[in-house]
Amino acid sequence: MPLAIETHGLTRYFDDFCAVDGIDIAVERGTFYGFLGPNGAGKSTTIKMLTGLLAPTEGEMRVLGKNMSDQREALEAKAKVGVIPEDLALFDNLTAREYLTFIGRMYLVPKETIRSRIDELLPLLGLEEDEKKFTLEYSHGMKKKLALAAAVLPNPDLLFLDEPFEGVDAVTSRVIRDLLSGYVARGSTVFLTSHVLEIVEKLCTHVGIIVKGKVVEQAALDDIRQGSSLESRFLEKAGADGEVIHKLRWLEEGEATP
Amino acid sequence: MNSAHFRAFLWLRWRLFANQVARGGIVSKIILVIGGVSAAFLTVTTFIVMFCAGLFGIPEVPAQHRPLVILAVWDGLALVFLLSWSSGLLAELQRTEAFSLQKFLHLPVSLGSAFTLNYLTSLVCLTMVLIAPMMVGFSLGLMIGLGPLAIVQLPLAAAFLFMVTALSYQMQGWLASLMVNKRRRRTIIVMVTLAFILLFQAPNLFNLFMPWTRGIEREDTITKQRKELDRALTAKEISDEQYRDRITKAVEEQNARDRQLVVSLKDWAWIANMALPIGWPAWGAAAAAEENVLPAIFGTLGLTLIGVASMWRSYRTTMRLYTGQYTAGAKVPAPASAPRPTTAALPAYFLERTLPGLSEQAAVIALTGLRSLLRALEVKMLLLSPIIMIVIFGGMFLRGGMNVPAGVVPLIAYGAVAMTLFTMGQLAGNQFGYDRSGFRVFVLSPAPRREILLGKNLAFLPLVAVLSAPMIALVAIFLPMRLDHLLALPFQFVSMFLIYCMMANVLSILAPMPVASGSLKPVSPKGLPMVLHMLFVFTVPTALAPTFAPLGIEALLEALDLSFGLPICLVLTVLIAAAVVALYRLVITAEGRFLQAREQKILDVVVAKAE
Structure with a gap:
């Protein structure tokens, strides 16, 4: 099966700190790929590099067969990719409908299609009541939902979703899960990061685990679990399993603070 | 409240400030050190000068004139303090989270304590550091020079400072309560800014409309x-x-x-001075020089009372604000859900329009950019500049003080356009800075970067046109120009605008600066970008100068009797505009490539968060 995402020795330094250390990722098309890791492991940095938001220090990466280091090919890839970046990408002074119209036209989606998709997306994500508000008036969860709507509106072949369920209510979370499952079932690809392992376990077909900038595991979900739960396997890979946790005597014993 | 909390608050303010400076780079640090040393030098110097003025200067003044001189000095000090304090207040107002106590309320500090601490720490500012010592120095000098009765000026000065700071704190609280609604917040900031600007412009306007004609008449009469x-x-x-x-x-x-x-x-x-509380320090001090301390005592009491009342009002407003009373409206029954209009029934949206000759992406960027700019607080602020210019220049024209040769009149109109372009400099030269996290959309988008720049430039076009139009109209009305010069104006405008855009694009790509939401103020500006932005201001006139050549050439040919009655300026201006358009098409393609090469670096900068 052709690869949707492929990296070789992808590395990113921030001054002396190596955030991503020569990782090799291979994500087949039509898979739901969960990219897991503890805080600061390099998940968001990887997504930023793959989507062109951040230049790698070294290494190669191909997205939908396009070399992301080449300016022309990168634009071709971007035309088929939807993204929810870590800090979103909204404009304070636009309403939800305006923002989605803008995104649709940037991806050259016909106007009638944009309108009809917005009419479907806003109620589906519970944003119809607030569509006339500026995004600066939105809560974090609403912004996240709007960013998701923007990511799927051009109907891309590949979705990069950085923590898409963070701050989203349970009802919308269920809607998003169904939406993404259907999206992958048609043969498209999702590359997702999340701290909620239950969701990853329910949705993902493949999982990669990154720890301190290195990919320590990458395989089909069932192969990773090996009959155990994803959480225990993740803790094991992340190096937290069986670790002797430092005891806070003053906290456990209720020592009085002066 | 205890002293540990107060120290912690002070430390927090200092730390935030120090971190901001640290992030600004070495040039910022150097500027800060120079500023700090200058401020310290000024503080000490002005203290000594005012002390000497009180000790040696005032006693030399004849006794009958002394109260009036003391009155004038104190009024001057009070005015300087008020002006400086007001400008500081304006800067505070433009910050995104100027009044937030939310960050402290989960800590073991009561609302009252947090309020008091916030007030006390807000007093540690440049205005207070510079001007309060001047007041103290003058009072001490008078105490030694004129006698111990002058000591009454010290509590009087303290009460004055308390009253002003408490009143402004009350105003801040009141504005904060009004600004609970984020949309209304923007309008309020603009209105307050306008009020402040007009206040600061008042002496200038007064000078324009109420000139010292009486003095001139007096000279004329004699x-x-x-x-x-x-x-x-x-x-x-x-x-x-x-x-x-x-x-x-x-x-x-x-x-x-x-x-x-x-x-x-x-x-x-x-x-x-007796009627206005801000004059009470001067009144009290002047009366004390006549050995009458009652005005000073009553003044101190009165100022303190006003201050206490303001603080109390401010505290109550803050209480209501943070306990959510401003947002706790009565429950309104949900309206019956109306049927949603079908897609076909929806009106054509502004953002869906196509613009002739432009790609889909350039058109939507231009339209979205314009809409976003029109709603942005920073642009509303910019709209004020031409209004003020109209007031000032309009006044000059109305007074009929300008006797301009016909050949130079178009230059004034060009100057109006150039002035508008200058006022747009902060925005146009930092186009991506104002996108903030929205800039990610452009990086993620498949749009050719040339189209992004084209769209961004076109978003500014209506603003520049609308902002310069009133000034050009003013020139055309009061200084009528030749028809051919008038016809040349739109072509001149195109040339100037496009040259300006080409330069602003390079600056935006090369020296982006993060800007806090709803503010014109760059966050932790780095030295090099600041230098480049200053260079931009100086080089724009040079770059625009060639577009003025047709006027000069026409004037020269007319002087040599070689114009043969032809509209030389108009023809040359049209030719230059055509050449500039062709140049722009070439340059913007190259700039697009430059943007794509630097977009990740730009993104790093523009999404940097404000503290």
Whole structure:
């Protein structure tokens, strides 16, 4: 099966700190790929590099067969990719409908299609009541939902979703899960990061685990679990399993603070 | 509240400030050190100067004039403090989270304590550091120079500072309560800014509309009288003796009128100082110089009372604000859900329009950019500049003080366009900075970067056109220009705008600066970008200068009688505009490539968060 995402020795330094250390990722098309890791492991940095938001220090990466280091090919890839970046990408002074119209036209989606998709997306994500508000008036969860709507509106072949369920209510979370499952079932690809392992376990077909900038595991979900739960396997890979946790005597014993 | 909390708050303010400076790079640090040393030097120097003025200067003034001089000095100090404090307040107001106590309320500090701490720490600012020592220095100097009674000025000064800071704190609280609604917040900031700007412009406007004509008339009257007497003397209508008598009489009469005016001004000054609380320090100090301490004592009490009342009001407003009373509206029953309009019934959206000759992406960027700019607080602020310019320049035209040759009139109109472009400099030269996290959309998008720049530039076009139009209209009305010059104006506008855009694009790509939401203020600006932005300001006029050449060439040919009545300026201006359009098409493609090469670096900068 052709690869949707492929990296070789992808590395990113921030001054002396190596955030991503020569990782090799291979994500087949039509898979739901969960990219897991503890805080600061390099998940968001990887997504930023793959989507062109951040230049790698070294290494190669191909997205939908396009070399992301080449300016022309990168634009071709971007035309088929939807993204929810870590800090979103909204404009304070636009309403939800305006923002989605803008995104649709940037991806050259016909106007009638944009309108009809917005009419479907806003109620589906519970944003119809607030569509006339500026995004600066939105809560974090609403912004996240709007960013998701923007990511799927051009109907891309590949979705990069950085923590898409963070701050989203349970009802919308269920809607998003169904939406993404259907999206992958048609043969498209999702590359997702999340701290909620239950969701990853329910949705993902493949999982990669990154720890301190290195990919320590990458395989089909069932192969990773090996009959155990994803959480225990993740803790094991992340190096937290069986670790002797430092005891806070003053906290456990209720020592009085002066 | 305890001292540990106070120290912690002070430390927090200092730390935030220090971190901001640290992130600004070495140039920022150098500027800060220079600023800090200058401020310290100024503080010490002005303290010494004011101390010496009180100790040596005032006692030298004749006793009968002394109260008036002290009154004037104190009024001056009060005015300087008020102006400086107001400008600081304006800067605070433009910050995104100027009044937030939310960050402290989960800590073991009561709302009252947090409120008091916030107030006390807000007093540690440049205005207070510079001007309060001047007041203290002057009071101490007077105490030693005139006698211990002058000590009453110290509590009087303290009460004055308390009253002003408490009143402004009350105003901040009131504005914060109004700004609970984020949309209304923007309007309020604009209105307050306008009020402040007009306040600061008041002396200038006063000067324009109420010039010191009385003084000029006075000179004119004496000169006229002297001329008439000179004529009469030459015609031998009067003798030398009569001439001298009449001259002396005229001067004496004028001096008598002047003395009367001074006396009346003095009376008004006393009345104004007694009536207005900001004049009480001056009134109290001047009365103390006449050994009457009652005004100072009552002034201190009055100022303190006003301050306490303001603080109390401010505290109550803050309480209501943070306990959510402003947002706790009565429950409104949900309206029956109306049927949603079908897609076909929806009106054509502004953002869906196509623009002739433009790609889909350039068109939507231009339209979205324009809409976003029109809603942005920072642009609303910019809209104020042309209004002020109209007030000032309009005043100049109305006074008829300008006698401009016909050939130069178009230059004034060009100047109006250039002025508008200058006022847009902060926005146009930092186009991506104002996108903030929205800039990610452009990085993620498949749009050719040339189209992004084209769309961004076109978003500015209506703003520049609309902002320069009133000034051009003003010029056209009061300084009518030739028809061919008038026809050349749109072409000149195109040339100037496109040259400006080409330069602003390079600056935006090369030196982006993060800007806090709803503010014009760059966050932790780095040294090099700041230098580049300054360079931009200086180089824009040079770059625009060639577009003025047609006027010069026409004037030269007319002077040499070689124009043959042809509209040379118009023809050349059209040719230059065509050349600039062609150049722009070439340059923007190259700039697009440059943008794509640097977009990740730009993103790093523009999404940097404000503290």
